[in-house]
Amino acid sequence: MPENSQQCSHCKNKLCMHKVPIFNNLNHEDMFKIAELIQHKNYKKGESIFSQGDNLDSIVIINEGSAKAYKYTQEGREQILYLFSEGDFFGEQYLLSKRTATYTVQTLEAVKVCTLSKEHFQKLLLQYPDMGIKIIEELGTRMFRLEHVMESMGVRNIDLRIHSLLLDYSAKYGKKVAEGVLLQLPLSREGIANYLGVARETVSRKLSQLENDGIIRSVSNKSILILNEVALEE
Amino acid sequence: MPENSQQCSHCKNKLCMHKVPIFNNLNHEDMFKIAELIQHKNYKKGESIFSQGDNLDSIVIINEGSAKAYKYTQEGREQILYLFSEGDFFGEQYLLSKRTATYTVQTLEAVKVCTLSKEHFQKLLLQYPDMGIKIIEELGTRMFRLEHVMESMGVRNIDLRIHSLLLDYSAKYGKKVAEGVLLQLPLSREGIANYLGVARETVSRKLSQLENDGIIRSVSNKSILILNEVALEE
């Protein structure tokens, strides 16, 4: 059934496009046209979508799942820069300039993505100036995130840094339950350490300390219950 | 003399516009039109162009001089995020979103800027899609810088961090002389410390150490001679 398959592909594409802020201002007709240009790919947990040094030829939009973006420091430690999830896009920096990828993006779970080739992307930007504005806006948000991370990396007191991380995650991933806020950590202890730029052992110790103080409760490796959110805010 | 004053204003505006990559793709006629929309302002050393929390209504382009962008960490320390100089622009993130300024921009010397109002900027973006692409490109560069800083902040070894800073400055501000590379530091010791996220005393000590090792020579507070660049690269 050609109609069915076409409808299905259309439907799948629409799904992807509707999740992404940069396509929001488009009308039905334009969306349909652009949907035709989009390719789909799936990744297993732990696979790299692209690696530091790669030459990219498309912009990638996450449709399902999450991924970490990291680069290696001079010491050889993995420094996590971003966590990307549903609706986030990346690779746009490499489409316009000649730069190769400055970081590696690796999935944290099974991930579905939509990709749009460099040529199509550039044509779209010229055709829909609104989209360019949306992207500038989105990049503003991304920079805001990065500046926030930098600010917190500049904090010398590691307790403060872990507290802000927990509060950030609480806002993003937390669900209110009777006893407090239950949150599903997107990263392992090592991941958290690589995000904060501290040793894995330090993260373990600080979390143990918080548990001793009755501020959090460790539910499982990847899940924490925040009992006293106010204490984290100081 | 109206012609003269007009020519002069035109000339001044042209100066400003020619320094800025985002206006580079425009033809003469368009440049002339846009030049009319640009306002000029001067700042003394130490003045703030805008402050964390301000509501901005224009994009600012530096025409002459330099400035630092910083925000305060939770501990009350000043964390420097960027150094802006001739040709750099900022404030574009706040024009499209409702966000207020997330950092303060303070001049490091006398500074001349050109400003373009929010309304004009948005109209230009819709009118010249090329310009949007230029800005996306430029933001990509800015993010690249920030990611680089983050990476280096994640380095635990402070010697390494100071070494990279000196190498960065050497590339940006250094001039080759007989004995090595002479560089005019854009920041004081305290500024360097606030950029690296370490104590002022630590910067002093590390630089003294480098001087004892014969790798650098302190010429004056704001000027350093790098004698052995290779040693800094390890």
Place this chain on the structure above:
DNA sequence: GATTATTAGTGACTGTAATCACATATTTTT
């Protein structure tokens, strides 16, 4: 379901940078 691999917690020890305190230089102001 057993085995292997990965991830996490904890003690002991060490190194390094922060802090405090002050002397000295340098820059700015008057």
Place this chain on the structure above:
DNA sequence: AAAAATATGTGATTACAGTCACTAATAATC
């Protein structure tokens, strides 16, 4: 040019996070 303000260098001490080494727990694989 003198005075005031600011910036820098350095010693002594302390605190705190890193490293190493190991055990325990959890997840992945066969």
